[in-house]
Amino acid sequence: MQSINPAVLIASLYVFALAAFLGYQVISRVPPLLHTPLMSATNAISGISLIGSLVIAGMNKVDFHALASGGTAAKPSVATLLGFVAVTTATINVVGGFGITDRMLKMFQQRKNVKGGSK
Amino acid sequence: MEQVGVNYFLEFTYLIASVLFILGLKGLSHPESARRGMFMAEAGMAAAVFGTLFHHDIHVYEWIILGLVAGSIIGALMAIWVPMTAMPQRTALSHAFGAIAAALVGIAEYTLHGGATMPGFTRGALGFEVMLGALTTTGSLIAAGKLQGVVRGTPVQFKGQQVLNLVLFGSMVGCFIYTIIHPEASLFFYAMAGLGFLFGVMLVIPIGSADMPVVMSLLNSYAGLAAAATGFVLGNNVLIIAGTLDGFSGLILSILMCKAMNRSITNVLFGGFGAVHHEAGPGATGEMREISLDDAAVRLAYASKVVFVPGYGLATAQAQHAVRDLASALEERGVTVKYGIHPVAGRMPGHMNVLLAEANVPYGDLYEMEQINPEFPTTDVAVVVGANDVVNPDARDNPDSPIAGMPILEVDKAKSVIVLKRGQGRGFSGLENPLFFKPVTSMLYGDAKSSLAQLAQEVKNV
Numbered sequence: 001m002q003s004i005n006p007a008v009l010i011a012s013l014y015v016f017a018l019a020a021f022l023g024y025q026v027i028s029r030v031p032p033l034l035h036t037p038l039m040s041a042t043n044a045i046s047g048i049s050l051i052g053s054l055v056i057a058g059m060n061k062v063d064f065h066a067l068a069s070g071g072t073a074a075k076p077s078v079a080t081l082l083g084f085v086a087v088t089t090a091t092i093n094v095v096g097g098f099g100i101t102d103r104m105l106k107m108f109q110q111r112k113n114v115k116g117g118s119k
Numbered sequence: 120m121e122q123v124g125v126n127y128f129l130e131f132t133y134l135i136a137s138v139l140f141i142l143g144l145k146g147l148s149h150p151e152s153a154r155r156g157m158f159m160a161e162a163g164m165a166a167a168v169f170g171t172l173f174h175h176d177i178h179v180y181e182w183i184i185l186g187l188v189a190g191s192i193i194g195a196l197m198a199i200w201v202p203m204t205a206m207p208q209r210t211a212l213s214h215a216f217g218a219i220a221a222a223l224v225g226i227a228e229y230t231l232h233g234g235a236t237m238p239g240f241t242r243g244a245l246g247f248e249v250m251l252g253a254l255t256t257t258g259s260l261i262a263a264g265k266l267q268g269v270v271r272g273t274p275v276q277f278k279g280q281q282v283l284n285l286v287l288f289g290s291m292v293g294c295f296i297y298t299i300i301h302p303e304a305s306l307f308f309y310a311m312a313g314l315g316f317l318f319g320v321m322l323v324i325p326i327g328s329a330d331m332p333v334v335m336s337l338l339n340s341y342a343g344l345a346a347a348a349t350g351f352v353l354g355n356n357v358l359i360i361a362g363t364l365d366g367f368s369g370l371i372l373s374i375l376m377c378k379a380m381n382r383s384i385t386n387v388l389f390g391g392f393g394a395v396h397h398e399a400g401p402g403a404t405g406e407m408r409e410i411s412l413d414d415a416a417v418r419l420a421y422a423s424k425v426v427f428v429p430g431y432g433l434a435t436a437q438a439q440h441a442v443r444d445l446a447s448a449l450e451e452r453g454v455t456v457k458y459g460i461h462p463v464a465g466r467m468p469g470h471m472n473v474l475l476a477e478a479n480v481p482y483g484d485l486y487e488m489e490q491i492n493p494e495f496p497t498t499d500v501a502v503v504v505g506a507n508d509v510v511n512p513d514a515r516d517n518p519d520s521p522i523a524g525m526p527i528l529e530v531d532k533a534k535s536v537i538v539l540k541r542g543q544g545r546g547f548s549g550l551e552n553p554l555f556f557k558p559v560t561s562m563l564y565g566d567a568k569s570s571l572a573q574l575a576q577e578v579k580n581v
Binding site: 004008009012015016019020022023024026027028029030031032033034035036037038039040041042043044045046047048049050051052053054055056057058059078079080082083084085086087088089090091092093094095096097098099100101102103104105106107108109110111 | 147167180182195198203206214219238339342351367368375460468483484
């Protein structure tokens, strides 16, 4: 069993804690008016898991761990297939999520004919 | 040597993406800056994806291109064709897509490397990712089915359900812990994933449609946290950051939604609201006064201030444009028109705002509950369109009511109230609403869309 480099682990936890703090600060300022776009936007952004699926879908079929343990070539190809499905669903989220967020945000407009300060 | 350069390039695109994501969400603090913010986030995403294509582990591009093209086409079609009234279903579906991507990446990582070669911490993060991903996938699919009407919207409950759920959850966590202690036990890993998928279904079927805003927010949070866990597994910071932002956004929204219903998250998840309470107290009695279209139109036309209170019925009747037409007709006569939006009106956070914005209602006219409540005593007519629980005075007056303590839009304090309702039946929660029996209230029965259209016509003719 390998052990993880503690420096890397600690750095990851720092990133997590700071992102949580920042996320709380940024997202509490979003008005209820925009809560639906917020949900679809964060959804699109978390479609960044696409980059994880890309690597798995594009991995070389020769897997060194499987080779070393005398494994078959079938194992990596299952992973490739899972990676492919993940690439597809994550891309749907990214493209669909950003697309629909923009479509919604386009609709939010201020009163055009200025009759008194409407705020 | 060259590889080191590529790695730096890769990490740099991730850093850019992280910064742009945060700036993008910051843009959402105001409608004016929101679109610009989203362009930044899109640029960040493009940078990260482009950078990843140079990852040293990628050797075959066929599957990648196929997935990217297929996903883009489906995503673009969804973005263009999904109507605004179906936004809750679409969002639930996208939680499912995000979650299944995380779950599949986790399972793929496991099949590639096996548990035994991973450090304990990575195995934990991987298990967490797969578990959350699996339960969010099926949970979101059920939620989407309920919202679309494919799955029965009423809570599905049976004897021993909570015990069964507890056993399922316990076995799932048990498998999770077992795989951490015994890395080579792959059977338990797959059992954990399967239990996760099953638990997601069981978690959402007992929840009623009226509680969907909370469920949607929670699933949003889970999907984000699953992505963050993926980041820990892969040691990828941009994944951790984006997933955490998503997770916390969902968490904040869940808390806001629960506050707006005066309930706890556990109560929503295990309460099965809308099915258990048979008769809460004596229930309101009396006579409902019906009003004719003509009378309603006259009353509206000669008012000086009118407040519209939309609810989920507005979405089901697709009546957002009809409301806007009536409002325009009234404004032309010099009537002040405002809209009072309850945080849990509709089926997801902000649902009503999006619908009204689609009908070209300026966002300056949309008021939050705290802003509009002090205005009701000076309001001549409050028009309730397809809303029920959010205007139920029992929440304020009757401590025995199942929704006691839930903050409401106090339309009953207006000088008069017109309630647009399809029939005399109860709302989604099945609760009797004493508002309908109050002397200030008049009922206008019929389909909201056609009633509103006729009202607009009548108002023009007054």
